[in-house]
Amino acid sequence: MAGVLDSVNQRTQMVGQNRLELLMFRLRGRQIYGINVFKVREVLPCPKLSSIPNSRQVVRGVSHVRGETIPIIDLSMAIGLLPIPQENLATSFVIITEYNRKTQGFLVSGVERIMNMNWEDIVPPPSGAGKDVYLTAVTRIDDKLVEIIDVEKVLAEVSPLGEDVTxxxxxxxxxxxxxxxxxxxxxxxxxxxxxxxxxxxxxxxxxxxxxxxxxxxxxxxxxxxxxxxxxxxxxxxxxxxxxxxxxxxxxxxxxxxxxxxxxxxxxxxxxxxxxxxxxxxxxxxxxxxxxxxxxxxxxxxxxxxxxxx
Missing domain, CATH: 3.40.50.2300 (Response regulator)
Structure with missing residues (x-):
């Protein structure tokens, strides 16, 4: 786990070389997912969560991380899978990210490792996947399919932005x-x-x-x-x-x-x-x-x- 955190801190090194560092993680089951490390602030064991009245079910609560109150989104549930069980929170992790001027945490079952990759090896999802799929790209690592989450789609549904021009x-x-x-x-x-x-x-x-x-x-x-x-x-x-x-x-x-x-x-x-x-x-x-x-x-x-x- 320490190696993952160290790598996160070096996230800017690949920028401009058509390369990225991909943080791989699991939700439920054996499927591996990915997120660009450049958007990750830190990875930590799931902290204590406080519930929010009348919040969306996909928001498992908020947590106080380094003086900031951050909503924690169950990423498994957000993409249409079963939620991570309450009894598994103690062994789960939270990926703190920055997207669209906001900070949020994604609750995941486990964090695998970070891979240094070329964007040329990352391709759009299959055309037959459908328009409602929560993927923005896929790649293969060690003969395993890695699905890269369309986080902007997730956030647009969890916390919609105003899209209309005044x-x-x-x-x-x-x-x-x-x-x-x-x-x-x-x-x-x-x-x-x-x-x-x-x-x-x-x-x-x-x-x-x-x-x-x-x-x-x-x-x-x-x-x-x-x-x-x-x-x-x-x-x-x-x-x-x-x-x-x-x-x-x-x-x-x-x-x-x-x-x-x-x-x-x-x-x-x-x-x-x-x-x-x-x-x-x-x-x-x-x-x-x-x-x-x-x-x-x-x-x-x-x-x-x-x-x-």
Whole structure:
């Protein structure tokens, strides 16, 4: 267990190399699940939980961790499995994470180990898995399937974020000059794609979506194959950072290396809030970044960027 905690503290070392460290854990049964260590603050044995009146059943309680009161979500229950039995809490663990500007703990049955991996070895879930599946990607480690949880989908159901743009920004968007080129949105989470697309269309913008960095790069090369520039087709690119096959940092690097793509405006839009590395954003050449998810903040920032172009 000490080795796991030590590795968590080194979580930023793989950023920008299309690599990640994957924390593997179990819920119920033998299936192994994964979460990017970059979003993990710490892993600890399940602390004492205090119940919250009228809370969702999936929230097993709150715990006081290093002076902060943190909700503890039963991750097994959140993805549609049976809850972790009360009598097993003493041998369970909590993974403290930071997503979308919030801190929460995920209750899991056991923590396995951390693997250093390449994003190219992590692929989207099978197309036949269905739209309601709680997976954002899968990989194989030691001939075992590891399922990577779509945490944004889990949190959107447990603690929904406001997805609607306020009326004054909708009005401001409608008053802007028409004819703005589409925005390319790149995100592996279906929930995040929906949130961003809904936000941008509310202010009158056209959106093109792709599910990961590789798909986005292929699309960019396709639309510029005639010798045109990316900015002839798109007003900007908004990309997640963590994605299978090619992460957002690598996507930006590839864009800046390509003569036809290099001048397009790129915003990194990520749930990596508390540990977000601004130096890495500048290193790879992104123009801007924003932590997920505030519909008003995103709408306002995008309109500012377009008005300055």
């Amino acid at each position: 009326e004054h920004l909708v009005t401001r968007g409608s008053e802007r000059e028409q004819g703005t080129l589409p925005i390319l949105v790149v995100d592996d989470s279906s929930v995040a794609r929906r949130q961003i697309e809904r936000c941008l269309t509310a202010i009158g913008l056209e959106v093109v979506v792709r599910n990961d960095g590789k798909q986005a790069l292929d699309y960019l090369k396709e639309i510029t194959a005639d010798g045109s520039k990316a900015e002839d087709h798109l007003s900007m690119v908004i990309s997640d950072v963590e994605m299978p096959e090619m992460d957002g940092y690598t996507l930006v690097t590839r864009i800046r290396e390509n003569q036809s793509l290099r001048d397009v405006h790129v915003m990194l839009h990520t749930s990596l809030s508390g540990v977000f590395n601004q130096a890495m954003v500048k290193k790879v050449g992104a123009n801007d970044f924003m932590a997920k998810f505030s519909a008003d903040e995103l709408a306002e920032r995008v309109m500012e960027i377009l008005d300055q172009a």
